Amino acid sequence: MDELNRKSVAEFKNSDKIPVIIILDNIRSMHNVGSVFRTADAFLLQAIYLCGYTPQPPHRDINKTALGATETVDWKYFDTATDAITSVKKLGYSVVAIEQAEKSISLHKYSPKHADKIAVVFGNEVSGVGDEILRMADACIEIPQLGMKHSLNISVAAGIVLWELVRNRIAHYD
Numbered sequence: 001m002d003e004l005n006r007k008s009v010a011e012f013k014n015s016d017k018i019p020v021i022i023i024l025d026n027i028r029s030m031h032n033v034g035s036v037f038r039t040a041d042a043f044l045l046q047a048i049y050l051c052g053y054t055p056q057p058p059h060r061d062i063n064k065t066a067l068g069a070t071e072t073v074d075w076k077y078f079d080t081a082t083d084a085i086t087s088v089k090k091l092g093y094s095v096v097a098i099e100q101a102e103k104s105i106s107l108h109k110y111s112p113k114h115a116d117k118i119a120v121v122f123g124n125e126v127s128g129v130g131d132e133i134l135r136m137a138d139a140c141i142e143i144p145q146l147g148m149k150h151s152l153n154i155s156v157a158a159g160i161v162l163w164e165l166v167r168n169r170i171a172h173y174d
């Protein structure tokens with residue numbers, strides 16, 4: 001593990017984070033929540049905001065996929081995603097919803113700047129990001145999908161989107 005240059009929990013907590021906050025709105029699956037925590041840890045992201053009936057740590061089923069990331073990644077709970085969005089906007093974050101919607105931008109065409117503070121909203125596994133949230137968002141992004149199925153598991157979608165948002169910033173954190 002030493003050769004992998006893994007941070008300790010204290011080192012992670014004290015590190016400068018990539019200014020990306022994940023907002024999970026009414027996610028049903030604890031495994032999806034845990035997986036998103038693990039991805040947020042891997043990319044040294046600012047925080048996760050859990051909203052609505054999204055499960056919260058500590059929970060055995062979240063921990064099963066988070067593998068300790070609930071101890072490193074900062075998180076908060078909000079009754080509604082609209083409350084979370086209001087909070088991040090006050091902190092200077094732009095809000096990007098991940099949804100297949102009219103006027104959405106293809107992920108590969110979205111290019112934030114290194115210093116941009118971005119909050120990314122992922123919606124319910126079945127119903128997606130709600131209309132009220134889409135109206136509050138500064139942009140809507142979708143992942144191009146070429147096959148017959150035009151949906152991805154939220155943990156997979158989060159990994160793809162978050163990597164795309166951080167890949168150009170990583171050089172600043174190595």
